[in-house]
Amino acid sequence: MNAEPKPTQETQDDFPADLVAYLDGELDAEQTRAVEERLSQDLDFRRQLRELQRTWDLLDHLPTANVDDSFTRTTLAMVAVSAADDAERVAARQGRRKRWFWWTGMGAAAAAFAAGYVAVWELVGRENRRLLRDLPVIQRLDQYRYADNIEFLRLLEREGLFTEDETGHAM
Amino acid sequence: MSLTGTLALKPSPYETTDPDVRLMLQVRDDNAVAFEELVLRYQARLISVLQNLVRDRDRAEELAQDVFLRVYRARKTYTPGAKFSTWLFTIAHNVASNAIRTQARRREVHVAASGGAASSQSLDALAPAPSGQMPARQLDKAELAEVVRAAVDSLAERQRMAILLAKFEHLSYEDIAVTMGLSVKAVKSLLARARENLRAILEPYLQEGRRP
Numbered sequence: 001m002n003a004e005p006k007p008t009q010e011t012q013d014d015f016p017a018d019l020v021a022y023l024d025g026e027l028d029a030e031q032t033r034a035v036e037e038r039l040s041q042d043l044d045f046r047r048q049l050r051e052l053q054r055t056w057d058l059l060d061h062l063p064t065a066n067v068d069d070s071f072t073r074t075t076l077a078m079v080a081v082s083a084a085d086d087a088e089r090v091a092a093r094q095g096r097r098k099r100w101f102w103w104t105g106m107g108a109a110a111a112a113f114a115a116g117y118v119a120v121w122e123l124v125g126r127e128n129r130r131l132l133r134d135l136p137v138i139q140r141l142d143q144y145r146y147a148d149n150i151e152f153l154r155l156l157e158r159e160g161l162f163t164e165d166e167t168g169h170a171m
Numbered sequence: 172m173s174l175t176g177t178l179a180l181k182p183s184p185y186e187t188t189d190p191d192v193r194l195m196l197q198v199r200d201d202n203a204v205a206f207e208e209l210v211l212r213y214q215a216r217l218i219s220v221l222q223n224l225v226r227d228r229d230r231a232e233e234l235a236q237d238v239f240l241r242v243y244r245a246r247k248t249y250t251p252g253a254k255f256s257t258w259l260f261t262i263a264h265n266v267a268s269n270a271i272r273t274q275a276r277r278r279e280v281h282v283a284a285s286g287g288a289a290s291s292q293s294l295d296a297l298a299p300a301p302s303g304q305m306p307a308r309q310l311d312k313a314e315l316a317e318v319v320r321a322a323v324d325s326l327a328e329r330q331r332m333a334i335l336l337a338k339f340e341h342l343s344y345e346d347i348a349v350t351m352g353l354s355v356k357a358v359k360s361l362l363a364r365a366r367e368n369l370r371a372i373l374e375p376y377l378q379e380g381r382r383p
Contacts, residue, residue: 017363024337026344026359052366055373059338061316062323065218065231075210075236079243080203086244 019049023056183251191255199246206246210239213256217263220335224267225274226324234270238263257346264332264350271328318382322372330365337362 021027022035038045137144147153185192191212197205217238222231241262252258323331329351336342336350344358351358375381 016367017359020363020366021344021359024344024362048370051370051374054377055370056338056366058315058319058373058377059323059334059369061312061319062223062338063219063316063320064339065215065222065228067215067218071214071218071232071235072207072210075214075239076207078236079206079240082240083243 016048019045020052023049023053185251185254189251189254192251195242195246195249195255195258196251198243199249201246206243209242209255213259214239216339217259220260220339221263221267223320223323223335223339224328224331225270230270234263234266238266241266253349254346256340257342257349260336260340260342261350261352267332268328318376319373321382322369325372326365326368330361330368333358333361334365334369 018027018031018035022032027035039049131138144153147156183192186196191209194205194209198209214235217235218228218231221234221238222228225231225234238259242259245262249258253261323334326334332351333347336347342350344355344362347353347362348355348358353361
């Protein structure tokens with residue numbers, strides 16, 4: 001260890017706090033020794049110590065509580081009521097969560113059913129719409145067989161041969 | 172500082188050294204008898220500290236019940252990160268601080284509503300004339316208790332709390348620091364100022380009978 005440090009301004013300022021900490025048994029060995037050394041030399045410091053100790057002892061005159069059984073009973077009853085309330089709240093929350101899962105499940109099933117229905121309807125509808133569009137061609141398929149190539153048919157289409165009038169006949 | 176924060180991987184040292192921690196762990200497992208035992212062990216100590224903090228016995232009992240209720244409600248998340256008493260008085264400190272703040276706000280509103288005519292509770296107003304007797308006089312116990320109480324009441328709330336925890340609960344500076352959310356150095360300074368204030372108030376009474 002180094003030689004004993006000279007008291008600095010800081011350590012001097014700490015002395016009142018150190019004196020209280022000394023009384024409270026909160027100083028380490030070195031700090032304790034420093035306080036005791038000063039106590040042995042400083043009359044005023046010793047007086048401070050005595051006065052601090054004396055006023056500390058006076059705190060024994062502060063009121064301390066005598067608690068009767070009724071306080072214990074009411075405290076335990078209050079906690080029991082609170083615990084019952086908590087249990088009720090937990091049960092209610094679990095019930096709400098169950099209902100939420102049920103309704104969410106039902107909603108998801110309904111949504112899946114609706115999506116499937118729309119998909120099937122779309123698929124079947126698309127085929128029907130294609131047949132409907134091609135109906136004039138289908139109706140005259142036998143006649144079109146005589147055409148040699150597709151370019152000839154396209155030419156006929158441009159000239160409005162495949163467009164039907166209001167009576168359903170080719171124009 | 173959170174006392175119930177992280178889950179410990181191995182048993183806390185407080186489990187082996189503090190029987191009240193073991194009781195609280197039983198409370199965590201919904202053991203009602205263990206909770207009753209804790210209430211019995213701490214109710215008087217808790218009410219004593221709270222009574223000296225809020226200066227009202229009925230209010231102190233209400234606050235103590237609130238503290239026990241909070242302990243019970245916190246049981247499921249309890250992990251022993253300190254002595255049980257330190258944890259309990261941390262809760263008590265929070266509860267009391269809130270109550271004192273609320274009380275102070277109410278008083279402010281009351282004073283404002285009455286046009287500032289309400290009298291303050293200063294020590295000067297409470298103090299009757301000095302008895303004039305000298306140091307050797309026989310101190311009347313009731314009077315002494317009243318004077319000591321007035322002296323403690325005159326301390327700032329934090330000084331009062333630190334003094335009460337040190338005097339009645341014999342908490343170390345470290346435990347007081349945890350309880351009040353301060354550093355150990357701050358507690359040392361707080362207690363030094365508090366005890367110096369008490370000395371300055373009470374010594375004239377002891378020496379010359381001058382009431383604070």
